[in-house]
Amino acid sequence: MFVALENLLKRIVYWSMQNKRLKPIAGIIIALLLIPLIAMQITDEVNWDLADFIIAGALLLGIGLLIEFVLRKLKNNKYRIVVLITIILMFLLLWVELSVGIFGSPIAGS
DSSP: OHHHHHHHHHHHHHHHHHOTTHHHHHHHHHHHHHHHHHHHHHOSSOOOOHHHHHHHHHHHHHHHHHHHHHHHHOOOHHHHHHHHHHHHHHHHHHHHHHHHOSSOOGGGTO
């Protein structure tokens, strides 16, 4: 078990060293998550708990890594643009659904 975990950690470290965009992705995610954190200190209208930050961080990390994957794998610019716009629109749709529940789905808490 520990050997498998060690190998996984080695692969993650190797991948992060090969991926030059990983640090900017992480920096952007942290900056975006700081916005509601700072807003919570200023006003009572922003009320996030730990679960909100975890979900937002996971969504942002997922979209960042997915965009990185698309940029790395797709070479045709037309396909890149279409796929990236689709990914961003799906992310925004999910974000809005989680925040205000436009469609009344179970993931929005309705």
